[in-house]
Amino acid sequence: MQSGITASQELLDTFKAFTEDTSKRGFLVTVEKESLVPKESFPASSSFDDDLKGLESLLTTDVAVYIILRKDPPPAPLISIAYVPDAANVRQKMLIASTRNTLIKQLGGEKFGDSIFTTEKHELTAEGFKKHEAHTKLENPLTEEERVLKEVRDAEYQAQAGTTNRKAHVSSGVGFPISADAVDALNQLKEGEVSLVQLFIDVEQETIHLASASSTDVSGLADAISKEEPRYSVFRYTHEHNGSEESPAVFLYTCPTASKVKVRMIYATSRGHVAQTIEKEFGVKLAKTLEADDASEIDAKHLNDLLHPQKEESKTFSRPKRPGRR
Structure with missing residues (x-):
């Protein structure tokens, strides 16, 4: 069942x-x-x-x-x-x-x-x-x-x-309480003491707990995030862009395809509320949100494309000169 x-x-x-x-x-x-x-x-x-x-x-x-x-x-x-x-x-x-x-x-x-x-x-x-x-x-x-x-x-x-042609039944989000250890880890991330905080939902107890808090760069991100269980992760991505260093926080939602239907539904319905709580209650501004079946899909190129999308250059055409002008 x-x-x-x-x-x-x-x-x-x-x-x-x-x-x-x-x-x-x-x-x-x-x-x-x-x-x-x-x-x-x-x-x-x-x-x-x-x-x-x-x-x-x-x-x-x-x-x-x-x-x-x-x-x-x-x-x-x-x-x-x-x-x-x-x-x-x-x-x-x-x-x-x-x-x-x-x-x-x-x-x-x-x-x-x-x-x-x-x-x-x-x-x-x-x-x-x-x-x-x-x-x-x-x-x-x-x-x-x-x-x-x-x-x-x-x-x-x-x-x-975020928005659809009609409001989905999951749009309001499910607000589960966050455990004390998860609160401490999110505060550590805000203060720059760690760069990656992973959270999981205890489905039976209906609470959000800390899976791990660590310091890693983008090269170690895929190995750090669980490949067997769904995770909400907040990653402080330190990198250079246009000659200056930036450290935006990115919200990652990973959910392996083998996860049970009920678990996937709960994570999907809770995601918006968790991200909103991280921003409002902990003051961690989330630059972007990214979803993947597997953390191995997330690398520096993926994050850079998400944070710094390249703008298409608009082509301009010279207006033809009027006849008789030089």
């Missing part, structure tokens, strides 16, 4: 009854006391589009839930939906996002034909479903594991981009 949360017997019984009773269009599922439990249901009529109005009345803009939905009569596959509005509680958003794969596996992945993740109520209207179906036809079919991994990558990309 991705998070230790499992389906309750009540949910398993409700789901079994739902698959055998076509009088219901769908029902909600939430997380309570480390278990997935069933909540309100809504009836089925002859029109799927009309029944979605019943679903809309059950949803709010500040509570994240799963939705089990039937579009067509059996044996047509069901639809699983993770609805995670931006205004929902941060912990609730994380739990719903990270246990989605567990829910589908325990109910029976073979029973589901589509899986949707959304932050917006309007995407669960008749018009929203039509757009989703049109978009799905343009994509290659993915397994459920691939869908979840794609969403993690999307979340990481959105966190890196």
Whole structure:
């Protein structure tokens, strides 16, 4: 399991009854006391589009839930939906996002034909479903594991981009407390006593801890940063540029591709808050933020290109002289 949360017997019984009773269009599922439990249901009529109005009345803009939905009569596959509005509680958003794969596996992945993740109520209207179906036809079919991994990558990309066409559910960030040893190390970095501070998240305790604090130059950076575990690293990059020495601080987020889905989701959702805390609480101005699967991708050239991008020279053309002038 991705998070230790499992389906309750009540949910398993409700789901079994739902698959055998076509009088219901769908029902909600939430997380309570480390278990997935069933909540309100809504009836089925002859029109799927009309029944979605019943679903809309059950949803709010500040509570994240799963939705089990039937579009067509059996044996047509069901639809699983993770609805995670931006205004929902941060912990609730994380739990719903990270246990989605567990829910589908325990109910029976073979029973589901589509899986949707959304932050917006309007995407669960008749018009929203039509757009989703049109978009799905343009994509290659993915397994459920691939869908979840794609969403993690999307979340990481959105966190890196900062702004998107619509606000992502991870945009507010997850604010975990920082341990005392990490605080001391960040203060040391601010005072120039160390050049590299690495932080990690204790997922179970929901706290940020110090992985290591050291002094290294860019040539030793790849060897210093863990290749097995995700890390937030703050690196003081001392180098020469245009004849003068500079020492900007760079925020590095490294997350190996083999990391568990839940861990990747937590790191992606927490990154913005950690960087913001380092700047505001410790007074360490972060010149740039860089993301990589592996620290070996980060070298002097990479950092220089990031900090000092070369400007393209604009070509100028001489205006032709007027006839008769010399």
